[in-house]
Amino acid sequence: MILAWLSIEDFRNHRSTVVSFDRGRTLVVGPNGHGKTNLLEAVAMLTGAGSFRGANAETLVRAGSQRAYTRAEVRRRGRPSLVEMEIAVGGRSRAQVNGRRVRTLRDLADIVTAVVFCPGDLTITAGGPSMRRALADEVLASTDREFRAVRADLERILRQRNNLLKQVGRRPDGDALNTLDVWDDQFAATGEIVARQRAALAGALAPAAQETYRRLAGTDARLELSYVTSWAGDSLAAALECSRSGDLRRGTTSVGPHRDELEIALDGLPARTHSSQGEQRSIALSLRLAQHRYVADCLGTAPIVLLDDMFSELDEDRARRLVDCLPDAQTVLTSATGHVPDGIDFGSRVEIRDGTAVSGAVRDGAGADGRA
Numbered sequence: 001m002i003l004a005w006l007s008i009e010d011f012r013n014h015r016s017t018v019v020s021f022d023r024g025r026t027l028v029v030g031p032n033g034h035g036k037t038n039l040l041e042a043v044a045m046l047t048g049a050g051s052f053r054g055a056n057a058e059t060l061v062r063a064g065s066q067r068a069y070t071r072a073e074v075r076r077r078g079r080p081s082l083v084e085m086e087i088a089v090g091g092r093s094r095a096q097v098n099g100r101r102v103r104t105l106r107d108l109a110d111i112v113t114a115v116v117f118c119p120g121d122l123t124i125t126a127g128g129p130s131m132r133r134a135l136a137d138e139v140l141a142s143t144d145r146e147f148r149a150v151r152a153d154l155e156r157i158l159r160q161r162n163n164l165l166k167q168v169g170r171r172p173d174g175d176a177l178n179t180l181d182v183w184d185d186q187f188a189a190t191g192e193i194v195a196r197q198r199a200a201l202a203g204a205l206a207p208a209a210q211e212t213y214r215r216l217a218g219t220d221a222r223l224e225l226s227y228v229t230s231w232a233g234d235s236l237a238a239a240l241e242c243s244r245s246g247d248l249r250r251g252t253t254s255v256g257p258h259r260d261e262l263e264i265a266l267d268g269l270p271a272r273t274h275s276s277q278g279e280q281r282s283i284a285l286s287l288r289l290a291q292h293r294y295v296a297d298c299l300g301t302a303p304i305v306l307l308d309d310m311f312s313e314l315d316e317d318r319a320r321r322l323v324d325c326l327p328d329a330q331t332v333l334t335s336a337t338g339h340v341p342d343g344i345d346f347g348s349r350v351e352i353r354d355g356t357a358v359s360g361a362v363r364d365g366a367g368a369d370g371r372a
Contacts (some may be wrong), residue, residue, distance in 0.1 A: 002076075003043060003073075003074050003303045004021065004072070005018065005020040005072060005073055008068070009069040010069065011042050011060060012042075012060060012062060013036055013062065013355035015062065015356070017355065021332060022330075023346030024330065026360060027338070027351060028332060028333065028351075029337075030335070030348075034352050034355065036334040039306050039352060041060075043072070043304070044306060045073055046106055047102070047113060047114050047142065048107060048109050049106070049142070058089050058294055063158075067086055067087065076111065076301055081097055104148075106148050113299060113301070113303035114305070114306055115304065115306070116288075116308065117310050118308040120283055121284040124287060125147055126277075129259075132262035132264070133257070133261075136227075137151060138291075140197055140198070143299060148222075158258060160183055161253055165248055165251045165253070170249055180258075184240045185237070188235070188237035189235050194257045195229055198227050200298075202225045202227040202262055203225075205226065205287065206223075206290075208289070209223055209287050212285075212289045213282060215324065216286055217321075221267055222266070224265040225262065225263070226262075226336055227260065227261075230254075230260050231255045231343070243255050256276040269366055272282055292327050300325060302329035305326065305330065305332070306331075307331060307332070308333075309334050310333070312337075323343040
């Protein structure tokens with residue numbers, strides 16, 4: 001997977017920026033707050049996964065504008081594709097590939113894949129279960145179109161079930177109970193598919209995460225991943241039946257994949273509560289590196305690596321070890337100081353100031369025409 005060039009317009013603080021990238025490593029420099037991370041965020045948006053900073057359209061579109069545009073040429077297994085996205089304030093964002101509209105933004109994952117390493121990744125280890133579920137779903141969605149469809153169905157069914165629970169309250173009539181039976185059947189079927197795939201992913205990621213953690217941390221500590229469902233026994237359908245009265249009382253669904261946990265343990269102890277911040281950061285990095293290896297193996301092409309000022313968060317030893325663990329893939333990394341550890345050789349350098357590429361590999365005219 002190679003990103004040839006990127007054009008962004010009215011995205012965050014970038015009025016109009018066009019940058020081309022080295023096939024190896026591109027270093028993006030500039031003072032904090034001038035738009036380095038915004039550039040990486042625009043690249044990541046083209047995977048269809050949304051903002052890795054959790055931003056909505058109103059935040060992504062430059063103040064005073066109604067729409068932002070991102071446009072890029074990517075080459076996957078040597079085949080070029082033009083990917084375009086329009087992000088609208090108060091409206092629905094849309095995208096197209098080679099001039100043809102994609103059905104959903106998430107389908108861009110079939111064209112563009114990237115793995116983002118950012119300081120916020122610490123929440124993968126230290127945050128709540130939703131952060132680890134999101135990681136699992138991100139990995140699966142980037143490699144499996146069918147999973148994306150099932151996951152979307154699960155979200156829709158869960159919304160409908162919760163809405164019904166809120167509407168009928170503690171005294172549902174016969175029609176409401178019949179409707180609830182329908183939603184329960186659908187939720188159980190899709191929920192068990194999602195849970196099985198997440199559990200299989202945990203097993204697939206664990207060996208690579210363990211190996212990488214030992215290299216990053218320089219220890220023989222044992223890193224373990226396990227997927228734990230929120231229901232006892234083998235059947236989500238039976239769990240939904242048992243929890244129905246409580247769900248009606250509370251007006252929400254208490255069991256299902258939306259309550260599951262991807263548990264991370266270090267030497268047998270929960271990493272979230274028993275690991276130091278340095279250990280938690282190394283665990284998060286290990287999971288991202290395992291993610292990259294898994295996606296590359298599934299797709300037969302290495303995802304783009306986006307490193308957002310990661311080395312400033314690490315001590316010298318961990319920074320050196322991370323350099324040794326980086327995959328052989330196109331990499332775009334940011335640095336406020338321009339300093340990177342030994343071993344990071346970059347083919348091009350781009351300087352960002354006030355939302356503009358003031359020096360570096362700028363491809364004049366790229367992305368000047370066309371809209372998503």
